[in-house]
Structure formats: structure tokens, C-alpha cells
Amino acid sequence: MSNSSFDIIFANNKLSLKFKGELSLYNLTKYKKKIDLLDLNEVDNVVLDFSELNFLDSAGSIFIDNLQREFSLNSIVHVETICDNIEVLDMFNLVKEQRLKSKKIVKPKKRKFLERIGEKTYENYLVFLSFLAFMGELFANKIYYLISYKSIRFKEIAFEINESAVKAIGIVSLTSFLIGLVIAYQSAFQLKIYGANIFIVDMLGISIFRELSPLITAIVIAGRSGSAFTAQIGAMKITQELDAMQTMGFDPYRFLVLPKIIALMITMPILIFISDLMAIVGGMVVANIDLGITIELFINRFNEVIAIKHFIIGIIKGPFFAFLIATIGIYRGLQVKDDTQSIGFNTTKSVVESIFAVIVCDAIFSIIFTNLGI
Amino acid sequence: MMSNIIEVKNIKTVFGDRIIHDGINLSVPKGSIYGLLGPSGCGKTTLLREMVMLQKFSGGDITIFSHKLNNIRYKEAISLRMKWGVLFQSGALFSSLTLKENIELPLIEYSDLSQEMIDDIVEFKINIVGLRSDDANLYPSQISGGMKKKAALARSLALDPKLLFLDEPTSGLDPISARDFDALILKLRDLLDLTIVMVSHDLQSIHDTLDKVAIIDNKKIVYEGNLKNIFSVENEFIKTFFQMGK
Numbered sequence: 001m002s003n004s005s006f007d008i009i010f011a012n013n014k015l016s017l018k019f020k021g022e023l024s025l026y027n028l029t030k031y032k033k034k035i036d037l038l039d040l041n042e043v044d045n046v047v048l049d050f051s052e053l054n055f056l057d058s059a060g061s062i063f064i065d066n067l068q069r070e071f072s073l074n075s076i077v078h079v080e081t082i083c084d085n086i087e088v089l090d091m092f093n094l095v096k097e098q099r100l101k102s103k104k105i106v107k108p109k110k111r112k113f114l115e116r117i118g119e120k121t122y123e124n125y126l127v128f129l130s131f132l133a134f135m136g137e138l139f140a141n142k143i144y145y146l147i148s149y150k151s152i153r154f155k156e157i158a159f160e161i162n163e164s165a166v167k168a169i170g171i172v173s174l175t176s177f178l179i180g181l182v183i184a185y186q187s188a189f190q191l192k193i194y195g196a197n198i199f200i201v202d203m204l205g206i207s208i209f210r211e212l213s214p215l216i217t218a219i220v221i222a223g224r225s226g227s228a229f230t231a232q233i234g235a236m237k238i239t240q241e242l243d244a245m246q247t248m249g250f251d252p253y254r255f256l257v258l259p260k261i262i263a264l265m266i267t268m269p270i271l272i273f274i275s276d277l278m279a280i281v282g283g284m285v286v287a288n289i290d291l292g293i294t295i296e297l298f299i300n301r302f303n304e305v306i307a308i309k310h311f312i313i314g315i316i317k318g319p320f321f322a323f324l325i326a327t328i329g330i331y332r333g334l335q336v337k338d339d340t341q342s343i344g345f346n347t348t349k350s351v352v353e354s355i356f357a358v359i360v361c362d363a364i365f366s367i368i369f370t371n372l373g374i
Numbered sequence: 375m376m377s378n379i380i381e382v383k384n385i386k387t388v389f390g391d392r393i394i395h396d397g398i399n400l401s402v403p404k405g406s407i408y409g410l411l412g413p414s415g416c417g418k419t420t421l422l423r424e425m426v427m428l429q430k431f432s433g434g435d436i437t438i439f440s441h442k443l444n445n446i447r448y449k450e451a452i453s454l455r456m457k458w459g460v461l462f463q464s465g466a467l468f469s470s471l472t473l474k475e476n477i478e479l480p481l482i483e484y485s486d487l488s489q490e491m492i493d494d495i496v497e498f499k500i501n502i503v504g505l506r507s508d509d510a511n512l513y514p515s516q517i518s519g520g521m522k523k524k525a526a527l528a529r530s531l532a533l534d535p536k537l538l539f540l541d542e543p544t545s546g547l548d549p550i551s552a553r554d555f556d557a558l559i560l561k562l563r564d565l566l567d568l569t570i571v572m573v574s575h576d577l578q579s580i581h582d583t584l585d586k587v588a589i590i591d592n593k594k595i596v597y598e599g600n601l602k603n604i605f606s607v608e609n610e611f612i613k614t615f616f617q618m619g620k
Contacts, residue, residue, distance in 0.1 A: 025495070025534065029486045057534040058566070059487070062494045087567065094565050095498060102501035105474060105493060105510040339469035339515045 180282025233333025
């Protein structure tokens with residue numbers, strides 16, 4: 001490309017453009033800038049000289065073609081082309097013919113603000129509807145599943161229990177322990193001011209059992225197992241494994257969906273129980289070190305003031321949270337479309353939506369239990 | 375200008391303890407449509423991937439446009455990659471971009487052209503591969519397999535390469551689209567003065583398009599030359615594969 005050059009000779013209303021060497025997409029912008037500087041109003045005659053041009057690519061041809069159109073717009077009638085290289089001519093003619101045949105690409109219209117809001121709202125409405133349809137199908141399948149004892153896939157359920165719960169025990173315990181530690185540490189500071197050290201037991205017991213443990217467990221499981229459900233089912237959808245299952249008569253609901261939901265509903269209360277234990281242990285450590293409450297004193301006080309109902313309320317929330325996390329994770333997995341972006345998008349959505357749903361559900365429980373006086 | 379665009383000399387490929395190629399030699403003349411054929415698992419696609427620098431080979435030399443691929447320098451590799459186009463088996467269009475955006479991507483990255491100029495070039499490429507301008511704003515997930523291949527071909531032609539690698543261009547297409555695609559490849563070769571290297575299993579496509587073939591079997595080249603003399607060598611694969619059509 002080093003031997004390519006471009007000369008402009010302008011004399012007596014006659015413009016001659018001489019191209020040498022190559023004219024390709026790498027050097028034509030430079031040439032175009034030079035041509036744009038010219039005042040075409042004074043030009044009557046144009047000579048395009050390609051006699052020393054030895055290579056022209058399709059971009060270069062389009063550039064020349066555009067140039068000729070520009071000349072004719074400026075009512076320059078006499079355009080003379082000098083060229084004897086057959087390859088260059090062929091390329092130029094090919095481009096010219098093809099461009100005459102083809103239509104312009106129309107840019108898609110940009111949507112207005114209101115239009116976009118409307119569109120989004122309608123989309124979300126459709127998502128909601130399809131989620132309802134999914135739930136309907138799920139319940140129909142669930143009833144059928146429970147009636148026919150033989151169709152329960154115990155092996156799959158056991159596998160899912162291992163995958164999404166047993167393997168999560170470590171992270172759930174660690175998170176809960178740390179939360180117990182932090183909550184106790186923060187309240188110890190306040191309680192010390194009033195000399196109400198022993199009340200840390202009441203505080204920890206009630207807050208952890210009723211609210212913190214179920215929520216922490218649900219959030220960890222949503223981030224860990226819910227997202228895995230979405231990614232797994234989404235990938236199966238892209239590779240057409242779900243279609244294959246259906247054509248072979250394996251109902252994906254029975255083989256994939258229900259085992260996951262049931263496994264999570266069984267194990268969530270157990271995970272919450274583990275989380276309860278670990279968080280209380282965390283609190284106990286801080287109470288011992290920071291407030292001087294011995295472990296024996298802590299347990300005695302715990303026995304006195306924490307009623308069993310707090311524990312049961314926390315555990316009862318488990319299956320509900322598990323159901324929400326699993327159904328949203330699976331629903332999002334089934335929404336994956338046939339492109340690579342879709343898995344990431346739906347996995348994010350699945351985690352965000354299931355955590356949101358869990359918190360909404362928790363709020364509803366809170367209202368119900370308060371009104372019931374439990 | 376030298377007459378052979380690609381020279382492959384004594385290529386060896388080893389995966390773990392499995393030998394894929396054991397001394398492969400071939401040469402691709404300028405302006406030809408060259409086919410790599412062989413039974414499945416013989417390493418045709420591997421050889422193609424080695425030619426386009428997606429995979430390292432264990433021994434030997436590949437020379438493309440008089441650049442040796444062993445120990446090629448980064449800048450040379452980039453300029454070489456701009457001189458060829460690759461069409462993957464499933465198209466490999468970027469799914470987050472429209473067809474137009476897919477095709478204009480190399481133009482935006484590698485040239486200083488204005489957006490209007492790029493629009494004109496994209497319009498030309500889309501139409502020359504037989505798509506319509508109306509398709510330009512569709513996403514890859516919205517079009518059929520045949521259209522995907524055409525769009526991917528348009529993308530690989532974006533920088534006006536002189537060399538094109540095709541990995542099973544007609545696989546997954548119905549016979550009519552496959553014949554259309556063959557005709558398109560022949561047309562583009564003549565129009566744009568391309569050299570094409572392809573891996574194919576499609577017997578009809580092989581007969582219609584290829585000028586020169588190399589048959590890889592049992593880690594070696596068993597035949598290289600035109601299709602007419604193919605039966606001059608005694609080989610199980612050639613016998614079964616090429617007599618199927620008769």
C-alpha cells in the first residue's frame with residue numbers, strides 16, 4: 001500500500017483525479033477527505049484516471065460509484081473514465097450492477113419514551129401471564145405425580161437433595177455463623193450501655209429463629225441452587241435436550257422440574273435448622289467474649305425465654321421459600337431462548353426475582369403471624 | 375505473485391497420545407476451490423483450524439501468503455487474519471448483534487471509514503450473498519439456518535479477503551439451499567477472485583464446486599489432485615464415498 005497515491009489536478013474547470021497503486025478500504029478515507037475539500041460548482045469536466053491503478057476492492061468501487069453519483073447531482077455531465085485494467089473494471093462493474101439491484105437498508109425507527117414504557121409494561125404483563133400458566137401446569141402435574149405413587153422419581157429427588165442442599169451446608173453454616181456473630185456484636189455494644197447484657201439471649205433467639213435464619217438460608221440457596229437450576233435447564237433448552245425428552249415421552253416436568261422442587265422443599269427446613277444452630281453459636285461466642293455471659297448461663301436463659309413457636313415459625317417458612325426459589329429458577333430456565341445472551345440474562349433475573357419473592361413472602365408471613373398473635 | 379496461496383509441509387498433530395496427522399503435505403493454488411475430504415474423525419477440521427491459527431500443530435510448516443505460521447509475530451498474525459475470512463459450520467454470528475452490526479464489526483475495527491461508507495459496503499455485501507436489505511436489522515436468532523450461513527459468509531467477506539475458509543458450508547441446509555450455496559460460492563470465487571479452502575461431506579457439493587481435493591485418511595494424505603483421477607488410488611474411503619453417488 002506504500003506505493004499507492006492520489007493526485008488532483010484542477011485546471012480550466014477540468015478536474016482530473018488520478019489514482020495509483022491500490023484503492024481499498026484502508027486508504028480511501030484519506031482520498032475522500034481531499035475530494036471533500038474541492039468546490040464542485042466550478043467543475044464542468046471530470047476525468048477519473050485509473051490507468052495506473054492495479055487493485056480495487058469492493059469498498060473502493062463503492063467509493064468511486066458514490067463519487068460518480070455526487071458528480072451527477074452537481075450536474076457535471078462530462079465524466080470520463082480512463083481504465084484499461086480488466087480486473088479493476090470487472091470489480092467496478094460488478095459493484096455498480098449489484099448496487100442498482102439492491103435496496104437501501106432502512107434504519108429501524110427509534111421508539112419514543114412512552115412507547116417504550118408501554119412496550120415494557122406489556123412485556124411484563126405477558127411474563128406474568130406465562131408464569132401463571134407455568135404454575136398451572138406445575139400444579140396439574142404435581143397432583144398427578146402425587147396420586148400415582150410409582151411415577152415419583154426417588155432417585156432424581158435424592159440426587160437433587162445432594163446437589164442443591166447437602167453441598168450447600170458448608171456455605172449456609174458459615175454465612176449464618178458470621179451473621180450471628182455480627183448481630184450479637186452490634187447489639188452487645190448497645191446493651192452494655194444499659195447494663196442489659198443478659199437480654200442478648202432474648203434478642204438473638206427471637207430474631208434469628210423467626211427472621212434471620214430463614215432469610216439468610218433462602219438468599220444463599222437462591223444464589224447458589226436457584227441460579228444453577230436456570231443455567232442447567234436453559235442450557236438443556238438450547239441444546240434441544242428438552243425437546244428430545246419430550247419426543248421420547250419423558251415429561252420434563254416429571255423428570256426435571258418436580259424432583260428439583262420437591263428436593264428443595266424437603267431440605268430447606270433442614271438447612272434453616274442448621275442455620276439456626278450456627279447463628280446461635282456465633283451469638284454465643286460473642287456473648288461469652290464481649291459480655292461475659294457463660295455458655296451455661298446463655299443456654300439456661302435461652303430455655304427460659306425462647307418459646308418453641310419462634311423456632312417452628314422459622315422452619316415453616318422453609319418449604320414456602322424453597323417452592324418460590326425452585327419454581328422461579330426453573331421457570332426462568334424454561335424462558336431461555338436460542339441464543340447465548342439469554343442464559344446470562346435469565347440467570348440474573350432468576351436470582352433477583354426469587355430473592356424478591358422470598359422477601360415478599362416473608363412480609364406476608366409476618367403480617368399473618370402478628371395478626372394471629374403468634 | 376506466487377501461485378500457491380497455502381503450502382502445508384509435513385504437518386504433525388498429536389493430541390495426548392493420539393496421533394491425528396502424521397506428515398501431511400498439500401498446496402492450495404491461487405484462485406482454486408480446494409476441498410479437504412476424508413472419513414469423520416480423520417482431522418479435516420483440525421487441519422483447517424491449524425491453518426487459521428486457532429490450533430497449534432506439533433510439527434511441520436504451514437505457509438499462507440508467504441507467512442510462516444510457526445512463531446508468527448503478533449502484528450503479522452493480525453494482518454494475516456485480515457486477509458482471510460472464515461465461515462464456521464454453524465455460522466457463529468454474534469447473537470447479541472443484528473446481521474448488519476455483525477458484518478460492519480470488522481470494518482469499524484480495522485478501517486477508518488465513515489459510517490455512511492460502511493452502510494454502503496454492508497448493503498453491498500448483504501445483497502451479494504443473496505440476502506435482502508430488509509434482513510439487515512434482524513438478529514441471528516430470528517433467521518433460518520441457510521440465512522445464517524449467508525450472513526456469516528457476508529461477514530467473512532467484509533474486509534474483501536482473497537482467501538476464504540469454509541467448514542462444511544452446506545451441512546444443515548436442505549438440498550435446494552445447499553445447491554444455491556454452492557452456486558453462490560462459485561459465483562463469488564469468479565467475481566471477487568477468491569481462493570477457497572473447504573471441508574465438506576456433501577457429495578453433490580464436492581462434484582459441483584471443487585477444483586482440487588485432498589483426501590486425508592489414516593493420518594496421511596492418500597490423494598491430492600482433481601476429482602477425475604480419484605480412482606487411481608486404492609483406498610477404502612474413496613471407494614465407498616465416491617461410489618455412493620453412482
